Amino acid sequence: MNFDHTKPIYLQIIDYIKKQIIGGELTIGDKIPSQRELAQQLKVNPNTVQRAYREMEAMELTETIRGQGTFIVEKKQLLEELQLEMAEALLKNFILEIRSLGYDDKEIIKLVEKYQQKLGEELS
Amino acid sequence: MIEFKNVTKTFGKTTALDHICLSIPKGKIIGILGPNGSGKSTLLKMVVGLNKANSGSLSIDGKNPSQETRNSISYLPEIDYLYSWMTIQQAADFVKSFYRDWDEAKYKELLSFLELKPSMVIKKISKGMRAKAKLLLSFSRNADLILLDEPLSGIDILTRDRIIETIIKDYRAGDQTILITTHEIREIEGILDEVFFIRNGKVALNGDVETLREEHGASLIEIMKEVYSNENSQW
Numbered sequence: 185m186n187f188d189h190t191k192p193i194y195l196q197i198i199d200y201i202k203k204q205i206i207g208g209e210l211t212i213g214d215k216i217p218s219q220r221e222l223a224q225q226l227k228v229n230p231n232t233v234q235r236a237y238r239e240m241e242a243m244e245l246t247e248t249i250r251g252q253g254t255f256i257v258e259k260k261q262l263l264e265e266l267q268l269e270m271a272e273a274l275l276k277n278f279i280l281e282i283r284s285l286g287y288d289d290k291e292i293i294k295l296v297e298k299y300q301q302k303l304g305e306e307l308s
Numbered sequence: 309m310i311e312f313k314n315v316t317k318t319f320g321k322t323t324a325l326d327h328i329c330l331s332i333p334k335g336k337i338i339g340i341l342g343p344n345g346s347g348k349s350t351l352l353k354m355v356v357g358l359n360k361a362n363s364g365s366l367s368i369d370g371k372n373p374s375q376e377t378r379n380s381i382s383y384l385p386e387i388d389y390l391y392s393w394m395t396i397q398q399a400a401d402f403v404k405s406f407y408r409d410w411d412e413a414k415y416k417e418l419l420s421f422l423e424l425k426p427s428m429v430i431k432k433i434s435k436g437m438r439a440k441a442k443l444l445l446s447f448s449r450n451a452d453l454i455l456l457d458e459p460l461s462g463i464d465i466l467t468r469d470r471i472i473e474t475i476i477k478d479y480r481a482g483d484q485t486i487l488i489t490t491h492e493i494r495e496i497e498g499i500l501d502e503v504f505f506i507r508n509g510k511v512a513l514n515g516d517v518e519t520l521r522e523e524h525g526a527s528l529i530e531i532m533k534e535v536y537s538n539e540n541s542q543w
Contacts, residue, residue: 187497187498189497189498189521189527189528189529190521190525190526190527190530191521191522191525192518192519192521192522193498193518193521194518223476223479224473224476224477226498227469227472227473227476227498227499228476228498228499229337229476229479229481229498229499229500229501230476230479230481231336231337231481231482231501232498232501232518234481235518
């Protein structure tokens with residue numbers, strides 16, 4: 185994994201775990217690597233990984249069981265929640281950017297529908 | 309904790325450190341960054357006790373640098389300090405004879421991790437391998453304080469990766485302190501907790517790396533360019 189060094193690394197580690205859940209590589213109840221393993225794997229400071237794990241625990245994405253390791257929480261809606269969270273982040277960016285081009289919200293919806301159709305044709 | 313209070317060090321007419329004040333916390337990986345000639349190496353050598361301040365004071369966990377503080381420091385100098393006729397094993401035995409915190413199991417493990425052999429003769433191996441051999445000897449001790457002076461200088465990219473991995477491999481976060489001086493920031497961006505940018509013998513900027521990234525919206529390299537933008541120094 186390559187980090188964007190203009191943003192805090194611990195946040196990118198959290199995103200990395202979230203993307204693995206969305207991508208299906210990790211699922212609820214799965215054990216994630218130990219902090220030491222992940223630090224070595226990603227070649228980052230163990231203190232930074234520790235911070236990411238602390239945050240994930242606080243946001244109830246993971247839980248740590250003493251002596252056993254850190255696990256993705258057993259929560260049915262977790263996947264949908266994460267999908268929605270990421271979709272919202274993408275949409276926010278998209279809407280802000282396209283508004284700055286001078287389109288109003290109705291025009292944006294039309295543009296999206298038109299482009300969805302175009303993309304559909306291209307892909308089929 | 310290491311504390312420099314108003315420390316000045318001159319070599320003849322050259323001022324290496326100029327009333328520098330900084331306090332280095334325990335248990336973190338700290339980058340001392342800056343272009344060549346900014347005073348980074350002088351700073352490390354003072355911690356080891358190889359350079360003495362002209363004025364000001366320096367304390368390590370509340371003590372003046374002495375043989376006692378020296379015993380818990382593992383120092384990797386920038387220069388080739390190993391006797392070139394020795395084998396890696398002889399160099400290891402040499403270091404072992406000086407320090408009680410030598411860890412034989414760790415030495416064996418690192419030998420294979422760094423792809424070195426005890427029988428290799430220092431003068432017959434490549435520069436990259438010599439860099440790894442120096443690292444091997446520094447990290448085979450369970451020192452509380454590890455000082456690395458330009459550990460990546462002149463080393464190829466693959467070897468650099470291995471050196472970075474070695475630094476974080478057995479790192480005891482919160483307990484062990486590692487000070488790294490370098491002007492090659494790209495590779496070590498990810499492993500630093502805190503940085504001190506040194507300019508003309510003074511601290512130009514310092515702070516927690518993640519916080520600096522957040523505040524500047526920039527990588528350490530970009531921040532460094534900002535810090536030194538008024539100069540024509542090269543790094």
